[in-house]
Amino acid sequence: MGRWEPNARGRLEKAALDLYGERGFEKTTVAEIAARAGVTERTYFRHFADKREVLFGGTSELQDMLTNTVADAPAAALPLEATAGALEAIGGVFLGNRDRARRRQAVIQANPELRERELIKMATFATALAETLRNRGVPDPAATLTAEAGIAIFKVAFTRWLESPAGKELPDYIHESLNELKAVTAPPSTG
Known part of the structure; x- marks a missing residue:
């Protein structure tokens, strides 16, 4: 070529x-x-x-999408709702790319330096997300807790998506993981 x-x-x-x-x-x-x-x-x-960076292309674009979606969420949206909407939006970037994501993740998991880089990326996302939530008026520690929970939801959903057979896409797993978090934090039903 x-x-x-x-x-x-x-x-x-x-x-x-x-x-x-x-x-x-x-x-x-x-x-x-x-x-x-x-x-x-x-x-x-x-x-x-x-x-290393060839595996992390698009990181700043994903971060921008995450923070812009939260910033643009309706004013009435609860912090976790705004975060969930942003996670589902970035999940859409991965539609139809499960094989590539699996291959990339296998390379990252096989190398400690790359695993560290991936952890730094996720921590950077959480920091940016918390700052965006604070800019929306969410006080700390709620902003930081919401951001960290959001990134945890994404990581769990991403792993589940990679390990699953074809069918559901990443946004589906994000939605399911959010619902599971809500279920474990909801008060027990009396009944």
Whole structure:
């Protein structure tokens, strides 16, 4: 492929995921990823700072979607409702991408450095979400608790989605996980 071929970023992401799956993260070089994608190393570094970042592309866009959806929620929405709406919105980004998400998660789980990077990403999401909730007038510790619960809901739903057979999509698991959290926090019925 020539340098002019479209979607260099997408080709690089696919090449990296393929090579990480075949050879492992540690044994794969940027030069190999670039060659597999049909671009130069220089092109690789125009898109990604290092070989880890190819797995985390779109992180800032997801964070923006999460915080913007909460910020734009109706004023009457309870903090957890606004958060749930945002989680379901970002869950929609993954529609039809279960196989890619499974492959990416397998690479991350096989490497401690990548697991750490994933944890940092989730912590950053929680911090941004808490700040957005505070900007909506939610006081602490409620803002922080809601944000952390939201990220926990997302992580549980994401794992369930990856481990499930085809059928339900990530937003369905997010909705189910939220309902399960509500069920364990609801007062017992008298009856």
